[in-house]
Amino acid sequence: MAEDALPIAAYVSSAGTKEVIHFAFDPVTGALSRIGATPVPGPDGPSPTGMPMALSPDQKRLYVAVRSAPFTVTSFAIDGASGSLTALATAELPDAMAYLSTDRSGRYLFGASYVGAKLSVSLIDGEGKVVGPATQVIETPPKAHCILADPTNLWVFATSLGGDVILQMRFDAVNGELSPNTPPALPARRGCGPRHIAMHPAGDYLYVVNELDASITGYAIDLDRGTLEERQLVAMLDSDATSQPSAADIHLTPDGRFLYASERATHRLVAFEVNPQSGRLTRLGAYQTEPLPRGFAISPCGRFLLAAGQMSNYVAVHALDPRDGRLTVIGRHVAGSNPNWLEFVAFT
Numbered sequence: 001m002a003e004d005a006l007p008i009a010a011y012v013s014s015a016g017t018k019e020v021i022h023f024a025f026d027p028v029t030g031a032l033s034r035i036g037a038t039p040v041p042g043p044d045g046p047s048p049t050g051m052p053m054a055l056s057p058d059q060k061r062l063y064v065a066v067r068s069a070p071f072t073v074t075s076f077a078i079d080g081a082s083g084s085l086t087a088l089a090t091a092e093l094p095d096a097m098a099y100l101s102t103d104r105s106g107r108y109l110f111g112a113s114y115v116g117a118k119l120s121v122s123l124i125d126g127e128g129k130v131v132g133p134a135t136q137v138i139e140t141p142p143k144a145h146c147i148l149a150d151p152t153n154l155w156v157f158a159t160s161l162g163g164d165v166i167l168q169m170r171f172d173a174v175n176g177e178l179s180p181n182t183p184p185a186l187p188a189r190r191g192c193g194p195r196h197i198a199m200h201p202a203g204d205y206l207y208v209v210n211e212l213d214a215s216i217t218g219y220a221i222d223l224d225r226g227t228l229e230e231r232q233l234v235a236m237l238d239s240d241a242t243s244q245p246s247a248a249d250i251h252l253t254p255d256g257r258f259l260y261a262s263e264r265a266t267h268r269l270v271a272f273e274v275n276p277q278s279g280r281l282t283r284l285g286a287y288q289t290e291p292l293p294r295g296f297a298i299s300p301c302g303r304f305l306l307a308a309g310q311m312s313n314y315v316a317v318h319a320l321d322p323r324d325g326r327l328t329v330i331g332r333h334v335a336g337s338n339p340n341w342l343e344f345v346a347f348t
Helices: none
Strands: 008-014 019-025 032-039 053-055 061-066 072-078 085-092 099-102 108-113 118-124 130-139 144-149 155-160 165-172 177-187 194-199 205-210 215-222 227-235 247-252 258-263 268-274 281-288 293-298 304-309 314-320 327-334 339-346
Touching: 008 032, 008 304, 032 327, 053 099, 053 339, 061 099, 072 130, 099 144, 108 155, 118 144, 118 177, 130 177, 155 177, 155 194, 165 227, 177 227, 194 247, 205 247, 227 281, 258 281, 258 293, 268 293, 304 339, 314 339
Parallel strands: 085 130, 144 194, 247 293, 293 339
Antiparallel strands: 008 019, 008 339, 019 032, 053 061, 061 072, 072 085, 099 108, 108 118, 108 144, 118 130, 144 155, 155 165, 165 177, 194 205, 205 215, 215 227, 247 258, 258 268, 268 281, 293 304, 304 314, 314 327
């Protein structure tokens, strides 16, 4: 079977119903078919503001956090044939986490808490289950929003939206411990609000989407020292935009040629071309998508993009033109209530 024809599952977190919606995705046509919904353990009462998800590096486990107290993360096994989810264990987290990711070995789960201004490290056992409580909790400047390890697994970067800084940390993958790098933080533009991070596949560049002014900052990574150097700041919106910006998510195509970021105030996805030598971005255009596109994901084949509309409760399927990065809506699908996070899994 050709690589681009392998079966793919798409998972959407539905915070309003505390479920993960499971779709089958056709990587040739972009067709999306709902398979079912899996409940996420959590408290009764008000719906959480979001349910971040993270995949294990081997794509055999899905981790889903609930942002209502008591704060927990559930580890799900992904069936390699059907894509169905089976809850394995639920572990406590130290706070409401806005973002989850694993280290590159899959032995540790990182969390970033917006409301609690903290980062956490939790152990993942040999069966792929998160074990609580967290083994490390680190206080941060206000509104921590994202945490991500670089491809070498030696360095970890995190954003503080309220502090306007990018945290730079060393990571001891043997003991699962984070420690401040030198310097421990890199200032961002005052008032920009660094939010999510996208790492270039080559590993030597990363990009941060800034929520409060709808800009993107490009950084070169010194892989020997684990430090960042700002190289570029680009605007997502036209200069005559009148609404208060609210940028959200950011992702690169698997080949690193194109970068996309979502902007909630205008309900758009903004496309950029990435220079393969310098890593610099050139804005290509902006494309309408579902209202309030908080989260989106790019298919493993790089030819489709799914965007979740928190306001519409739909997911839009966009065809992604590999020649020029243009997006075209080809479908819409109901995706629970308050959909806000998406993950793809390709089965071998």
